[in-house]
Amino acid sequence: STLLGPRSLMSHWIRLVPLFIFIGGGMVMSGAYLLRLAMGPHVSWNRNGNPEPWNKTEPTHQHKFYSVNMDYSKLKKEGPDF
Numbered sequence: 001s002t003l004l005g006p007r008s009l010m011s012h013w014i015r016l017v018p019l020f021i022f023i024g025g026g027m028v029m030s031g032a033y034l035l036r037l038a039m040g041p042h043v044s045w046n047r048n049g050n051p052e053p054w055n056k057t058e059p060t061h062q063h064k065f066y067s068v069n070m071d072y073s074k075l076k077k078e079g080p081d082f
Helices: 006-014 017-038
Strands: none
Touching: none
16 A cells, blocks of 8 residues: 655645635625625614615615616606605
């Protein structure tokens, strides 16, 4: 039986560095996206202060993550005030 030397063992770990970089980057990006979703107007964390924060949003607020052909700055309010 042959044992791997320290130099050979290090070369095996070097090959895994890109894997750790991409998995770590994916975890950071998914955590940031979940944080963005949790801080949006459709999630209510404070039940005592404002239980319905979506009623206080402006019609010019973009709710979608990415909008192709929509200009939110020209929208007008269509419903009643709550």
